[in-house]
Amino acid sequence: MARSGARAVGTTITALDRQAAGVSPRGSRRWSSIALVAPAVLIALFVVGGGIGFSLVQSLGLLPLVGEASLSLDAYLANGDDLVRGIGLSLAIATASTALSCIIGLTAALVITQGRSTGRLVAGLSAFTIPIPHLVGAASVGLLLSDAGIIPRILGIPGTEWPDIVGGSWWIAVVLEYTWKESAFVALVVAGVLASRVARYDETAALLGASRARRLRHVVIPLARPAVIVSAIIIFVYTLGSYEVAWLLGRPYPEPLPVLAFRLFTSITLTARPEAAAVAVVTTLISLAVVALGMAALRRTPLWK
């Protein structure tokens, strides 16, 4: 008697469950998931796909502002020298900024995860750096390092003897600004990983008698590597495609790719639009190649799930 009652309750619950989930539970859940994910996917797809696609179409001369559409590679050849120089310069700036950011950021993360008062100070100041816009950082670095800046004032060096850090041929101020902002980013990401995952392994290794240097080399750095690689990819792609810092702290010639594209895009000549699009396509290709290389490096780390 009791058993059949329990069975009846069980059947009722299953029936109610089915009713609540609709006629075919799996199908309706699938459709509601698609509806949830659709707006975000459509926007991302439109901006990324449309951005790359229409840049490509414009760069091939198929979508001119005025005149007939005709397929040609003229836009790529029109600024051949500038384009090649821009590629070299952009790659150099991005490589230097990424490498320096990773080294300084990793060091900062190690200091932060020591968890003492000095670590907290570094953690606070680096977190403070994160929300500052790059443009503001660039303006501030200019006020600090230009030949009338605060550093030459403090050091008492006259402007004529101060090296060309801002607007010089080595793009030092640009690299420094990127490194300043992005090292804080690396510190944040890596410190998060170190605090949550690595601490226990590090303690175990210490208890087993590993010295500090060995722990750093064989425990901490291997465990931090995936996070460092991911941040390096993000930084490289960002610095490769960022305009305002190189525009404000750089020199007029040669131009990095985004500055070149920006100048062509906003110029009065109508034929310059396809040329700007050609620079955009080249920048995209480099970005995608770097992302692919980075992902390959990431897959080779033993920790990648």
Next chain:
Amino acid sequence: MTMMIPYGQRVTPDRQATSRSLMRPRPVGRAARIILSGMLALWFALPLVPLLLWSVANRWSFPAPLPTEWGFDGLGTALAQGGVEAFGRSLLLSLAVAAIATPLGAMAARALAVGSVPAPRLVSGILLAPLALPAFVAVMGLTVVLLRLRVPAIVGVLLLLVAAALPYTVYTMRVTYAAHDLAFEEEARTLGASRLQVLWRVHLPLVAPGLARAAFLSFLVGWSDYVITVLVGGGTIVTLPFLVGSFAAGVGNDAIVAVLSLSAIVPPLLLLLALGRFGRRYAGGTRTPSASPLARSEKGFL
């Protein structure tokens, strides 16, 4: 063959003589650590010093290490040049980006976390893709389309900024939903709560810290953008970064650049502090002391 170890004997070789104990202080290491921390602190703080000094300097002739005449002329000029309007415009734009990108990202992350989205890897890839595409490429490709469709500039700017913010909100909310237990919502449903009640009383409060982080990051995307507003708006949408850029590109505007830059730092900083307090109150002190509020999303802002 196993070796028998007598009870109480040390298995590891006795290294007391050669290695230091873990708790023993190391004066050299301590000094090195303090110097290194000091250098890092200087590295992160130094670029902000000129902003603080110049914002209260009326005159600062060259060799002087400190301003030669203190005052608030920079602030006056900034106000006269439309600083307040630009500030308000930037604030509205960033809030709009956060208000759109956060729910969209949360919805997508929720669907991906429940696990019934077709081709989940492809979908995640598409949602993260804006991170790999330089903003100026998207602008240069889409301007033609937006112009032909007669989309107003501000709508175009919003669309591009929301797309740029989506990777952050989606990622943050995926981390949040990975730690979120759906059983709470099922429990509430079983107890007779309507779907709306579950959403409002159970689901949203449980993911609120994640939503706050996602909203903060998407706010930052809007707040620090320069290229998209300038290129799509064509100079008609005067935001705070636009003003900073145009003054910084000129000569002799140091004080006004400093004032505008400082005002561009304050709102996100206040939000960051609020986020920290919110997260601490919410988490009930379970956070590790060294991790900053952003660290939980394991990916901060660029």
